[in-house]
Amino acid sequence: MIDGTLETIDGRPALRFERVLPYPVERVWRAVSVPAELERWFPAAAGWTPAAGEVIEAAGGTGEVTEVDPPHRLAWTFAGQSYSFELTPDGDGCRLVFVHVIDDRGLSAQTAAGWEAYLSRLEPHLAGESVSEMEAHGQWEEVHERYAERFGVDPAPGRRFAAVLRGEGGDA
DSSP states (O other): OOOOEEEEETTEEEEEEEEEESSOHHHHHHHHHOHHHHTTTSSSOOOOOOOTTOEEEETTEEEEEEEEETTTEEEEEETTEEEEEEEEEETTEEEEEEEEEOSOGGGHHHHHHHHHHHHTTHHHHHTTOOOOHHHHTTTHHHHHHHHHHHHTOOSHHHHHHHHHHTTSOOOO
């Protein structure tokens, strides 16, 4: 699946992912806001409450929670980039919109492929199942190539990144 789009927000490139999940907004809110749940599917557990103005530290970086409107909106900055979850009812389920404002359009395919892998772990988590990072990233290179084509960006940086992860020289 590739469902991310590349937009522009305040003059910066932004990745937007939209998913309809067969779970109520309140359940999805817990999955995106409670650290013990977040760490089961997201790239890093955020040690947050979350509360607006709260400083967060993860993976050697810092950020700040900028907006909390339970159970509908959670936004934060991290390492100078903006992120948000927007949750709205959709029938018996929930529409989740995840936005990541990035610094470099040239890395949009690489970043989108990563988010695609992590977001693919959310619905199984909500169902009480677990998908490992390795499983989720199994199709990363194929997904990356499709995003590079969709976004019209050079796939070489992502290919080099994948080669380094495989332990190769990275001369893609």
